[in-house]
Amino acid sequence: DVKVTQSSRYLVKRTGEKVFLECVQDMDHENMFWYRQDPGLGLRLIYFSYDVKMKEKGDIPEGYSVSREKKERFSLILESASTNQTSMYLCASSPDGYEQYFGPGTRLTVT
């Protein structure tokens, strides 16, 4: 079974803090993705990576950056957290970029 883990289920941070969300997959997948989910707006793609050190912007990359130094790990970075980044963050991995497997999600609250 594919296993995708995320570093925290719940996280509370203060405005202006630098925040790291970690995602790890154990299936040697090439592709990894970060989404956020908000009521009324659905799920939206922030960034994705199709190889180590490779990244591409999704639909809403502003205010975020990513890092992929190892194949199994994809990090989402909020450079200076703001209250409008309070959301549910979901990480996914995929062997081919099509069938995606999701982690449990991180509920981030920025106060």
Add this chain to the structure above:
Amino acid sequence: GIQVEQSPPDLILQEGANSTLRCNFSDSVNNLQWFHQNPWGQLINLFYIPSGTKQNGRLSATTVATERYSLLYISSSQTTDSGVYFCAVDYKLSFGAGTTVTVRA
């Protein structure tokens, strides 16, 4: 981008009932997945079904790619089937708004 529409937005069922959820998409796709979001927020893979028909227990799905729609069937529904069902398409997964299913005992 590809537009994905799901219907109905809400569905209330009595335990044991059958139901059909629909997903329409605006362009040809190479990928279509159905997910169930559990109460803790995790997206559980139900089907990877860019075309054809698949079955898994009480759930089955059919995608007619040429007509740009997919159907998810739930038979003999149980309270544990409650939650939000999402359809998502294409490489970067464009999601529909979801169907919220409530199964009453």
